[in-house]
Amino acid sequence: MKKTLWLIVAIMLLATFSDHPTIKPYKEQLYALFSESAGQASQVHGEQVLRTISARFAAFSGELGQKQQEELKRITSDKTELLAFYQAYCVEKQFNPLFFGHTQGRICDVIAEFERGMR
Structure with a gap:
């Protein structure tokens, strides 16, 4: 308990x-280091999301x-392809000759x- 209190006081x-x-x-050096790490982490997260969607x-x-x-x-080969598909066929509800009805709904x-992990 004392350690936690000292940690809070130090922060x-x-x-x-x-x-x-x-x-x-x-402080600025630490901030730059954390910013760089966060950028790399989000890139990995996007690739992980793409693999999860493919599965x-x-x-x-x-x-x-x-x-x-x-x-x-094809659409799960790249993040931009997947987002373009989502925008065209799920958000804008354009007609897709290969996926329609229930199948398109499942994909969307x-x-x-x-989606949030892709951006």
């Missing part, structure tokens, strides 16, 4: 004096025809579930 002191001229350069599509692609399976592989549901 509060650091926050209070973080604009002090002697501490500010170190979800594979679960029901056995019910689809060969051309439909090829199209699913899977992409919508993971």
